[in-house]
Amino acid sequence: MLWGVMAALVSTDPTPALPLVPPARRLVVPVLMYHHLREPGPSMADRLNARFDVSPTEFAKQLDFLRVNGYTAIDCRTLEAAVRRGKPLPAKPVMLTFDDGWREQYTIAFPLLKERGMVGVFYVHTGVLSDDPGRGYTTWADLCEMRDAGMDVQSHTISHPSLPGVETLKLDEELRVSKAVLERYFGEECISLAYPFGDFTEREVIAAERAGYRFALTTEVGLVHDRGEPFEIGRTIITSTDNLDDFAIKLTELDGGRAYLDYRQSITRKK
Numbered sequence: 449m450l451w452g453v454m455a456a457l458v459s460t461d462p463t464p465a466l467p468l469v470p471p472a473r474r475l476v477v478p479v480l481m482y483h484h485l486r487e488p489g490p491s492m493a494d495r496l497n498a499r500f501d502v503s504p505t506e507f508a509k510q511l512d513f514l515r516v517n518g519y520t521a522i523d524c525r526t527l528e529a530a531v532r533r534g535k536p537l538p539a540k541p542v543m544l545t546f547d548d549g550w551r552e553q554y555t556i557a558f559p560l561l562k563e564r565g566m567v568g569v570f571y572v573h574t575g576v577l578s579d580d581p582g583r584g585y586t587t588w589a590d591l592c593e594m595r596d597a598g599m600d601v602q603s604h605t606i607s608h609p610s611l612p613g614v615e616t617l618k619l620d621e622e623l624r625v626s627k628a629v630l631e632r633y634f635g636e637e638c639i640s641l642a643y644p645f646g647d648f649t650e651r652e653v654i655a656a657e658r659a660g661y662r663f664a665l666t667t668e669v670g671l672v673h674d675r676g677e678p679f680e681i682g683r684t685i686i687t688s689t690d691n692l693d694d695f696a697i698k699l700t701e702l703d704g705g706r707a708y709l710d711y712r713q714s715i716t717r718k719k
Contacts, residue, residue, distance in 0.1 A: 475530055475673045477522075478699045479543040479665065481683040482507070485556040488688045499687040504556050510686070510695050511564050514542060519699075521566040523600040524640040528662045531678050542699065545569045545665065545683060547604060547642060551581060554590040562597050570594065571604035571642035571665070574626045588633065595634060602640040603627050603661070610647040611655075619652065623659040640664065646683075653679040671702050 483500040485507055502510075514521070520538035527543060529535035544561070546553045549572035561568045576585045586594075591601050605611070605622040606629075614622065623641065630638040639662040643652060646667025656664045656679050663678040670682045684698050 473675050475537070475675060476671050476702065477527065477530075477537065477541050477543060477673060478671050479527075479545060479673075479681060479683045480698070481665075481667065481685045482544070482546045482553075482557070483548060484550055485552045499685065499689075501688045502686055502690075503688060504552075504560075506688075506690070507557065508560050509692060511560055511566060513692055513695060515564055515566070521561075521568070523567045524569055524602055524663075525600075527681075528639055528678075531663055531673065531675050531681070534675070543569060545571060545642065547571050548573065548608070549576060549586045549591075549604070551584055551586050551590070554586045554594065558590075558594050558597070558599065561599070567598055567600060569600040569602060569640075571602050571640075572630075573604040573606060573608040573644070574629045575606040575608075592634075601630065601634065602642070603630060603638050604642050605644055608644040610645050611643060611652045612647050612649045616651075616655075619655050620659065623655055623661070627659060627661065643667075648680075669703075671700075 482502055484502070485504050486501055487503050488501045517540070519540045519542045521544050522538065522541045523543075526535075526537065526541075530537045544566065546557060546568055549570065553568075553570060557568060570586070570591070572586065572591070576583065577588055577591070578585070579587050579589065581587050581590070595601055603623070603626045606626045607622065609618075609622065611619055611622065627638045627641075641656050641659075641661045641664040643664060643666055648656075648664070648666060653664070661679070663681055665681050665683055667685070668680065668682040669684055671684070673681050686695065686698065690698070
């Protein structure tokens with residue numbers, strides 16, 4: 449009611465004004481989470497960690513599924529503008545996120561994304577970054593090439609601790625220094641954080657905002673995000689056991705029920 453009254457008061461057009469519609473409080477965006485792109489190994493340890501693996505072949509099929517079905521991969525600035533300023537999103541947005549900076553994200557994910565004109569968002573913990581590709585992580589040169597090709601690189605802290613378990617000074621260092629390192633290296637503001645292990649409490653929400661991030665990603669499942677809680681954006685993990693039917697369900701199931709089978713709930717603040 450108030451929106452319509454305000455529109456009428458400021459209008460100089462004699463024709464009746466259409467009521468202004470405030471931005472919706474909730475957004476529906478699948479934010480997909482990947483870790484390793486590799487074939488799961490045969491050992492028990494491999495099977496236990498299979499939820500963190502996706503076959504490169506299946507990953508390529510998933511990207512093609514998104515493209516054929518009209519999805520648009522978005523970067524952090526697009527999501528931030530929608531969450532914090534109510535900017536419109538594409539009709540079928542999806543965010544493809546990759547945690548930890550494993551080197552196969554450069555050697556496998558990056559070429560597949562680039563071939564299809566799709567953007568990925570890579571959350572790196574800066575303490576493992578170097579110029580040595582033999583360490584198993586992306587190098588600074590890798591990340592520069594990826595960014596030049598349109599990929600997005602954001603913060604996953606320095607050393608990847610479970611943040612609720614570290615003392616406050618260490619928490620601030622993990623958030624501020626990783627952000628500053630990425631900004632200094634790339635010459636652009638780092639706006640987003642992915643909580644390591646998805647673990648956060650109210651303290652970490654406050655610290656992330658204090659450090660200057662605009663929003664943060666959790667591992668809480670579900671596709672519906674509250675614009676009033678930009679530091680609690682949920683994600684949906686994609687695993688080695690997902691076929692394309694599972695993948696399609698995870699893209700559309702609002703409460704994330706299918707994803708609950710694949711990932712433990714993180715340490716979160718009490719509502």
